[in-house]
Amino acid sequence: MDKQTITIYDVAREAGVSMATVSRVVNGNPNVKPTTRKKVLDVIDRLDYRPNAVARGLASKKTTTVGVIIPDVTNLYFSSLARGIDDIATMYKYNIILANSDENEHKEVQVLNTLLAKQVDGVIFMGNKITEELRAEFSRSRTPVVLAGTVDPDGQVGSVNIDYKTATEDSVTSLIENGNKKIAFISESHDEPINGMYRLEGYKSALKNAGIDYDEELVVQSEYTYKVGEAVFEQISKVGATAAVVADDELAVGILNAALDRGINVPEEFELITSNNSKLTDMTRPQLSTIVQPLYDIGAVSMRLLTKLMNKEEIDEKTIKLPFHILNKGTTKEN
Amino acid sequence: MDKQTITIYDVAREAGVSMATVSRVVNGNPNVKPTTRKKVLDVIDRLDYRPNAVARGLASKKTTTVGVIIPDVTNLYFSSLARGIDDIATMYKYNIILANSDENEHKEVQVLNTLLAKQVDGVIFMGNKITEELRAEFSRSRTPVVLAGTVDPDGQVGSVNIDYKTATEDSVTSLIENGNKKIAFISESHDEPINGMYRLEGYKSALKNAGIDYDEELVVQSEYTYKVGEAVFEQISKVGATAAVVADDELAVGILNAALDRGINVPEEFELITSNNSKLTDMTRPQLSTIVQPLYDIGAVSMRLLTKLMNKEEIDEKTIKLPFHILNKGTTKEN
DNA sequence: CTGTTAGCGCGTTCAC
DNA sequence: GTGAACGCGCTAACAG
Numbered sequence A, B: 001m002d003k004q005t006i007t008i009y010d011v012a013r014e015a016g017v018s019m020a021t022v023s024r025v026v027n028g029n030p031n032v033k034p035t036t037r038k039k040v041l042d043v044i045d046r047l048d049y050r051p052n053a054v055a056r057g058l059a060s061k062k063t064t065t066v067g068v069i070i071p072d073v074t075n076l077y078f079s080s081l082a083r084g085i086d087d088i089a090t091m092y093k094y095n096i097i098l099a100n101s102d103e104n105e106h107k108e109v110q111v112l113n114t115l116l117a118k119q120v121d122g123v124i125f126m127g128n129k130i131t132e133e134l135r136a137e138f139s140r141s142r143t144p145v146v147l148a149g150t151v152d153p154d155g156q157v158g159s160v161n162i163d164y165k166t167a168t169e170d171s172v173t174s175l176i177e178n179g180n181k182k183i184a185f186i187s188e189s190h191d192e193p194i195n196g197m198y199r200l201e202g203y204k205s206a207l208k209n210a211g212i213d214y215d216e217e218l219v220v221q222s223e224y225t226y227k228v229g230e231a232v233f234e235q236i237s238k239v240g241a242t243a244a245v246v247a248d249d250e251l252a253v254g255i256l257n258a259a260l261d262r263g264i265n266v267p268e269e270f271e272l273i274t275s276n277n278s279k280l281t282d283m284t285r286p287q288l289s290t291i292v293q294p295l296y297d298i299g300a301v302s303m304r305l306l307t308k309l310m311n312k313e314e315i316d317e318k319t320i321k322l323p324f325h326i327l328n329k330g331t332t333k334e335n
Numbered sequence C: 001c002t003g004t005t006a007g008c009g010c011g012t013t014c015a016c
Numbered sequence D: 001g002t003g004a005a006c007g008c009g010c011t012a013a014c015a016g
Helices: A008-015 A019-026 A034-047 A053-060 A076-091 A105-117 A132-140 A164-177 A193-210 A229-238 A249-261 A295-310 B008-015 B019-026 B034-047 B053-060 B076-091 B105-117 B132-140 B164-177 B193-209 B229-238 B249-261 B295-310
Strands: A065-070 A095-100 A122-125 A145-148 A158-162 A183-187 A219-221 A243-246 A271-274 A289-292 A319-322 A325-327 B065-070 B095-100 B122-125 B145-148 B158-162 B183-187 B219-221 B243-246 B271-274 B289-292 B319-322 B325-327
Touching: A008 A019, A008 A034, A019 A034, A053 B053, A065 A076, A065 A105, A065 A295, A076 A095, A076 A249, A076 A295, A076 B095, A095 A105, A095 B076, A105 A122, A105 A132, A122 A295, A145 A295, A158 A164, A158 A295, A164 A183, A164 A193, A164 A243, A164 A271, A164 A289, A164 A325, A183 A193, A183 A229, A193 A219, A219 A229, A229 A249, A243 A249, A249 A271, A295 A319, B008 B019, B008 B034, B019 B034, B065 B076, B065 B105, B065 B295, B076 B095, B076 B249, B076 B295, B095 B105, B105 B122, B105 B132, B122 B295, B145 B295, B158 B164, B158 B295, B164 B183, B164 B193, B164 B243, B164 B271, B164 B289, B164 B325, B183 B193, B183 B229, B193 B219, B219 B229, B229 B249, B243 B249, B249 B271, B295 B319
Parallel strands: A065 A095, A065 A122, A122 A145, A145 A158, A158 A319, A183 A219, A183 A243, A243 A271, A271 A289, B065 B095, B065 B122, B122 B145, B145 B158, B158 B319, B183 B219, B183 B243, B243 B271, B271 B289
Antiparallel strands: A095 B095, A289 A325, B289 B325
């Protein structure tokens, strides 16, 4: 009834050779006489034979697929990374199993386990907090892991990112140079090292260099969504903020619009620098000044690093920092 | 050297049972005495045994993974669908292999083939044009396929979408009711049935109902990116368009901004209705009036449909149309 | 250059 | 309720 799947064995019989030979031509092994190679190729074509990757995976212990754990594909920051990852993966003949985690620790562990059960050759993890449980899973398995756009103070697995501390410091400093004294710092939870250890430190450092006192009221922790922008702006404007650095573009758009909707002039009365330079930053009016992170490249380099790890090549440095710069568009004053 | 992976056989030996029994408890087969089940479970836990999904796939001919072909994850329209797909997939214990195609016919065929080689249990395809080659591949394989957010005039595979013709017709009609005579219609190539057969027909139908002549100059085919919005607006404004229906949100934002940047009042002097109600439509000022498509649901329902197909359940209707409506936000006049 | 022979780790009859 | 044995489709030595 079912159109029986044709196997390497059928090809072998039909071509009058052994399955080993068929396997060789399929895998591009040079030790095959051109004549027989052609003969086999013809049969493969005629029978429309397609090697079963699952069987191949079982026998070779390689699946040529890597797992990608992403908080939310719908977030432009992450999807940009994912695009870079997939492109390089394709280039190296890997496929991607994509799984959304919502940065939920339980889901992350769960997903990691099913990825490992599926014998992925490597894992790329996005998400800002590496819990102990996750770290344990990482090191327990022999599967290479790379963090994309995520810092890991522990530095045990590969990671690709930018220098978030300096980037934030530079942003704040430029805002200070524009005359701002009360600059808000808005990010997700400080429990995440990327925020609590790097961005916040950069923020504090810039203030300190300028002799400005750190004011807790100007620092808010918020989720990264458009809709909370309203509330966040309300909060920081109450305490007199004249500028803000924001760790996420969607949130920054929300804050910008909240300001505009109140009739506030941007950047004259309120300045804003966001962090990801996703497409969104060009779509607003005025356009968002931003830290320019090479999003696509972070993903691409992560995947490239992972291929090396999977290939057991020697790596000089597992933690890669990519360059960034500040781009003043419409939400900062000209200097 | 390598920490040897522990297999079902190790568990069996350690628990003093046969591997068949271990297999049974792992797969929840009820024919196991509670005592031995517990014994096995304990060993599994102690040894931290994790069933090898690849071996399982070979033996059972089911991989519990489905392939998802997407034009570009970075596009909010598609990533929203993808999110719905992944959530439902997870719910049904499936994983997703995500592959970007850029709507490139060659890549699509290529990717489909590697997905089939990997023995995915099903495929969800996004992309607006089903080439003959693709259609041939679809029907040649016994793997169920569902089109998400894509129409297929042929109707041979499953598909989930909305009534694009009526949606466009309604949009245009509402624009006509607002007094517009010159309404531009902007979409990707008319070679894609979704545009050439449905949206365009809806557009024409609305004009006809209102006794307005069809004017080719108002119809433009364009790629779906923000940056071409400028040129598109230039083009339609030259021929005196006072309104436009646009098939993609990013492009619509580009057109809106082009208008605003020229000092044109929206919606007073120029009205705009876009098609996807992605997050973007809330982020612009004014906010974009739009056709509301249940993006997440289209993805979710597609995956649900696919599970039924994979499960060989009887389906009454392979082509599912989800409801839509027009939402007037800021780029259309109040009526 | 090519064929033989073992497994890879697990699901699944079929007896006991 | 449980175990033995075979097979899924292919890779990887090892001979020849």
